[in-house]
Amino acid sequence: MNRFPTRRTAVAAMLVLATAAAHAAGFPSKTIRLLVGASAGGTTDTLAREIAEDMTKTLGQPVIVENKPGAGGNIAAQEVARAPADGHTLLVSFTSHTMNASLFKKLPYDPVADFTPIALLAQVSSVLVTRTDAPFQSLADVLAQGRKEKQGLTFAIGGTGSSLHMDTYEFELASGVKVTQIPFKGTSPALADVLAGHVDLMFAPVNGARPLIQSGKLRALAVAGTKRIAAFPDAPPITEQIPKYTTNYGWFGVLGPAKLPADVTRALNAAVNKAMQQPRVKARLEADGSTPELGTPEQFGTFLAADLKHWASQTKAFGIKPE
Structure with a gap:
């Protein structure tokens, strides 16, 4: 757009x-x-x-x-x-x-x-996050692991039918990585299960994820856009690794x-x-x-x-x- x-x-x-x-x-x-x-x-x-x-x-x-x-x-x-x-x-x-x-x-x-x-x-735009002790240090790691896993990677869905949900669909379509969606009744419980290690990854709203990223509990792997944002200057745009990704x-x-x-x-x-x-x-x-x-x-x-x-x-x- x-x-x-x-x-x-x-x-x-x-x-x-x-x-x-x-x-x-x-x-x-x-x-x-x-x-x-x-x-x-x-x-x-x-x-x-x-x-x-x-x-x-x-x-x-x-x-x-x-x-x-x-x-x-x-x-x-x-x-x-x-x-x-x-x-x-x-x-x-x-x-x-x-x-x-x-x-x-x-x-x-x-x-x-x-x-x-x-x-x-x-x-x-949203941010792709994982817990800091997860094996993913970068989006490249996520893609490499996802293409190995027959069962796919688990993604928390903080709001069914939201743009964050659509980001997850788009990730699977554009990357070719199999995704298992785990729906939650809101962003907070979804983030809680990512933190607990029950779910691998999540597209999260920036304002909800920022305190957890700043405190070192979550890692920002990429932002769902075509350029970096001020909130997470070290997180690259997802299109650097997945050129076909259409930002929602x-x-x-x-x-x-x-x-x-x-x-x-x-x-x-x-x-x-x-x-x-x-x-x-x-x-x-x-x-x-x-x-x-x-x-x-x-x-x-x-x-x-x-x-x-x-x-x-x-x-x-x-x-x-x-x-």
Whole structure:
């Protein structure tokens, strides 16, 4: 998936114009709700709260975060899809928003047609980890051992249907190494079994794995992207050893109901982009292995359409049937 051009100077110049035009039209006229389809304390929730603080200052009305976890983000998405198209109810979405179209036979909404793209916040890659006393010192060791083992290597799955799960499928497909997937009900129990030596490896979220890597309990073997990241500068990109590997980037973005007025959409885009430029937000994202993004609503719309096709292609290649 192509990265957006940042155009930071142009974005900064448009902030005042966009927000002033919206204020003149009477937006916002009340509290803005940012719905998050995940539990409090996670990466999506934390990011939503970071941008809400700055958006409140920019827009002159309270911007509050409401957690609506469940069904892979579907509950929150459905509420926003049915909300009035006035810009006061928004969705802080993540990867499952487009992925779910390939995992579920029927969704209660169309992930593209029923929403107005506002802004892409960030893209994030995962990290391949093992315990430090495992026999793997590098990804090359993993590949060599995996090709010897008839039973294959065991991989912990911290979230069925997540981008981390798709990373595991992609590893097996691109490397030719047999993989036995061990599903867990969340990242924490999956990491615990990797630490205990019950499972060989795991694609883990950067923010969840970082403390364990820094404390010397886990080893970062590779990052699931095409370049190194600041969080793990010594971990090479997985494509150095597996050139055919297709990175399944996770992402975060802001959506509104379909048919938001253009001036409201522009004002929200400007407020979100301004929030994303705050040093504390950028520092948090980079520490979590994320790449902050700045772009227009139209660019985010193009991204969503491409991501929808990406997951359809991936799930087909992996033989995953929608439920």
